[in-house]
Amino acid sequence: MKKRIVLLLAILGLASVLSGCTEINEPITKDSEGFWNQYIVYPLSWLITYFAQLFGNDYGLSIIIVTILIRLAILPLMIKQIQNSKAMQEIQPEILKLREKYSSKDQKTQQKLQQETMALFQKHGVNPLAGCLPLLIQMPILIGFYHAIMRTREIAEHSFLWFDLGERDPYFILPLLAGILTFVQQKLMMAGTENINPQMQTMLWMMPIMIVIFAVSFPAALSLYWVVGNIFMIVQTLVIKGSDIRKASEKAGGAQK
Structure with a gap:
């Protein structure tokens, strides 16, 4: 677990470096140069714009669709992570x-x-580092998504529900939802795990707090990505770990009696 925390911090450091690799105020286009722009940021920007145009320039709906597509793309890795986590618990x-x-x-x-x-x-x-692989893949996508949102001018010009996509949520509803859903998702992932160590308990609270802090500062479009992504992961975890979660609930209920 300590190795995973160190790796998480290293990834966050890498994310900070990547976020400074390009001018955040420079619009992203097909002519933007550099590996980061051409293969990460622009494809995500193009995908968001494509689906928005399909649905009457609804960029909020487009972000939801792209988020689900991203989650479906990495679903095999997430399933492998959950299976590996279960195997780790058994041994x-x-x-x-x-x-x-x-x-x-x-x-x-x-x-x-x-x-x-x-x-x-x-x-x-069992691969003790398998749990970090989805995080390694998601982090560049998340930072790329942040750049795509910030550098796709059309997004900043549109609103969705009660918020402007290019601005912070004025009521902080999305950041709070993102934090709560992150906590719920992690709690479900830990369901059925016995003897949870202090490091895991710390991460259970640390990650949601970090998400809220970031989401409060970032455009609402990115918070929308977090909220939709976490809802997807909660449903995914309930489907894959349904039996383990039921057993944990029944055990907790029996202990209370």
Whole structure:
């Protein structure tokens, strides 16, 4: 878990670098130069504009459609992540036994622990870093989506529901929804997990707070992306982990009695 937190911080640092790779006020066009512009930002901008034109220049609806398409594209990775997470939970008792067996902190014992742990992962077909792969893929898309929204002038000129897409949500409804839905989605992902460690508990609260802070500062169009994406992921998690969530709920209900 510590490695995942370090990786998350590294990705956030990379995102900061990427967000500064281009002038945020420079309009994105098919003639924009550079790998980032040509293969990430412009395709997303074109996709948003394409669907908006199909639906009477409704850019809010277009962002919802593109968000769902992005989530469908990475769905196989998310399914793999959930399956890998479940496999990790199943072998936790064996991992704890290994840690007890090799509890000494000397270098030789710790190397033996690492070897035995990796052998256990290979035996059960578990990849301890698989949970980070969707994040690695999503982050450039998210930053690219931010650039596409900021640099596609047509988006800033349109509104959706109660907000202007190019401005912050005036009532902060979307940022709060994005944070709440992020919390719910993570909570569902943890359903059925026993002995949740302090790092996971910290991330459970840290991620929603970070999302709210970012969403308050960013255009409402990006908050809309977060809200729709989280709703998709909640439904996805309920479908894939439905039995685990029901068992966890029944166990919690029985404990209360």
